[in-house]
Amino acid sequence: MSAGDAMVVVGGGQCGARAVQVLREGGWEGAITLIADEAAQPYERPPLSKAVLLGERTPEQGAIHREAFYREQRVDLRSDCAASTIDCAAQTVTLANGETLPYHRLLIATGAEPRRMSVPGADLAGVHVLRNAGDALAIAGELGPGRRIAVIGAGFIGLEVAASARQRGCEVVVFEAAPRALMRAVPAEVAQRLVDLHRERGVDVRFDVQVRRFEGEGHVNGIVLGDGAVVPCDAVVVGVGVAPRVGLAQEAGLAIDNGIAVDPMLCTGDPHIYAAGDVCSFVHPLYGRRIRLECWRNAEDQARLAALNMLGHDEAYSAVPWFWSDQYDMTIQIAGLPAFGSTKAVRATGSASKVFFAFDEAGLLVGASGVGQTGEIARDVRVAQELIARRMRIEPERLADSATKLKSLLAAAVQ
Ligand SMILES: Cc1cc2nc3c(=O)[nH]c(=O)nc-3n(C[C@H](O)[C@H](O)[C@H](O)COP(=O)(O)OP(=O)(O)OC[C@H]3O[C@@H](n4cnc5c(N)ncnc54)[C@H](O)[C@@H]3O)c2cc1C
Structure with a gap:
């Protein structure tokens, strides 16, 4: 060759x-x-x-x-x-x-x-990360009714693992070092909505918690926290980025x-x-x-x-980021980068579904985060993606008004 x-x-x-x-x-x-x-x-x-x-x-x-x-x-x-x-x-x-x-x-x-933790005991059997098929099968093998699963990190991977483990009947506790979930990814309101859902389903979600070390003889059986408290567990999933x-x-x-x-x-x-x-x-x-x-x-x-x-084309990358996560029966869809702005409008899109719109300091729409049922948020998040791509300057009130069809705003694009 x-x-x-x-x-x-x-x-x-x-x-x-x-x-x-x-x-x-x-x-x-x-x-x-x-x-x-x-x-x-x-x-x-x-x-x-x-x-x-x-x-x-x-x-x-x-x-x-x-x-x-x-x-x-x-x-x-x-x-x-x-x-x-x-x-x-x-x-x-x-x-x-x-x-x-x-x-x-x-x-x-x-x-x-996946980043690993550098605390003592991080290499014990039963301390997992999740990136590939082997990791997933190993974690799946830990799940079952009554099993105590500790998740480190309330990011998307950690929260999805928590949801799945809970649905498999496990006792689940999530430890997050930051004061809230999904710190860099979604507005605080969206993160709170998800945390509420986890708590309603029986997951113990704790913030501002440091993990000092993992305990166990060969296999993990507990986590020692920064304040010295010991939390027993049968397995750990580390989801810290x-x-x-x-x-x-x-x-x-x-x-x-x-x-x-x-x-x-x-x-x-x-x-x-x-x-x-x-x-x-x-x-x-x-x-x-x-x-x-x-x-x-x-x-x-x-x-x-x-x-x-x-192959010789010469095209620049410009797609507006789009991401989704499923937890229990709830979906999160994110267009753009909400973290580059702050929430200025909230649009109710269904009985329990909402889309949060983030604007930067110059007044440009930079991100939209939908949380709820797929069928109630997907369309508006898709239109938001287009509004972001067109660098739209829109009054937040119009986005918040569920009587305004988002698509109608596309016609008023300002470059
Ligand atoms: C558990 C999990 C759930 C996710 N859920 C979502 C979701 O709900 N929504 C969403 O938008 N995204 C999700 N993602 C993220 C999404 O899967 C990744 O963004 C995507 O897989 C990235 O693709 P990639 O090809 O860049 O990297 P990868 O899919 O990681 O592929 C890289 C591959 O390269 C191999 N490799 C590395 N080094 C070498 C080498 N030297 N030689 C040969 N091979 C090598 C790796 O082993 C791997 O197979 C999830 C990711 C994970 C792990």
């Missing part, structure tokens, strides 16, 4: 698996190799904390492509095989098995890895800035190397600052754009 006809994608997650598809659909006739360090065929991660923990589906049922896809599309999927170095000058990737692959263009889509997997890129000399730093075309400082998904940071044109997103929609969108640009 010569560098001239080979596309190589490192990372067989959401982004990598979608990128190889778009490379082929986009007309690339030469070789495509997908290097994936997991043994299973690429799969969707969102079900891991929901349906997989609930025992309703297996990780394999979330496969991104049919098994025959890779053969039919002539994608050389190297499963259970890590890329260990990139030689930018030679345009080659070396694999853990010593094999060296040349590339014409390379996409790094290595995602992110993720860090982009930048090691490969960093060693290759690519610029790192809270992720692999890419330009609007998702290209790194090396014109032959692109990065996309959870691992990359980019300057978002709407927000004018460098951000990194950790969500499914972004991995999908960036996979498509990076693949097209690897």
Whole structure:
């Protein structure tokens, strides 16, 4: 294989698996190799904390492509095989098995890895993180009626795990170091709504709590808190955020800035190397600052754009972020980045559903967070995404007025 006809994608997650598809659909006739360090065929991660923990589906049922896809599309999927170095000058990737692959263009889509806790006992059996299928199956095996599950971190992963564990009949306690849940992701009102829901369902959610250490002989059986209190438990799930997997890129000399730093075309400082998904940071044109997103929609969108640009297109990334989370029978959908503004309007969209609109200091709509039933929030959040994309200047009162159809506001776009 010569560098001239080979596309190589490192990372067989959401982004990598979608990128190889778009490379082929986009007309690339030469070789495509997908290097994936997991043994299973690429799969969707969102079900891991929901349906997989609930025992309703297996990780394999979330496969991104049919098994025959890779053969039919002539994608050389190297499963259970890590890329260990990139030689930018030679345009080659070396694999853990010593094999060296040349590339014409390379996409790094290595995602992110869960942060671990550095307190004593963090390596005891029964202390879990959740990122891959193996993690989910291990946690699912801990769940059952009466089992005491401690969740560290009231972020999306922690709260989804808490919801699933509670639905499986566990006694669940959530410890959060911050004064409230989802500190950086959603307005306080949305976070409170979720916490109320968890408490109604019997989850013990505690804030401003430090974990001093985990206790147990070989297997965790308790958590010692900052005030010395000991909380017994049968298993722990640590959900304290993720860090982009930048090691490969960093060693290759690519610029790192809270992720692999890419330009609007998702290209790194090396014109032959692109990065996309959870691992990359980019300057978002709407927000004018460098951000990194950790969500499914972004991995999908960036996979498509990076693949097209690897094929010679020259398109800048500008999609408005969109994220969802399911907990119990409630859905949260977020368009834009509410954390870059403050809530100025609340719109009732159903009996118990609301959308919160965040504006920045200049009066521009920067984010919308819907919480409630999917059918009652999805449409308005979708329209909000469009309003954000158009940099709309809208009076908050109009958004709050449920008699005003949001779609009608689109007509009044101000650039
Ligand atoms: C439990 C869970 C639930 C989630 N729920 C939601 C949700 O409800 N809504 C939402 O919007 N988002 C959700 N997400 C986030 C979403 O799944 C991620 O944003 C998305 O998977 C990112 O895709 P990615 O391809 O960038 O990274 P990943 O999917 O993490 O894929 C990266 C892949 O690269 C592999 N890799 C790393 N280094 C190497 C190497 N050197 N060589 C070869 N392979 C390597 C990794 O093992 C991994 O398979 C969830 C994530 C998790 C973990």
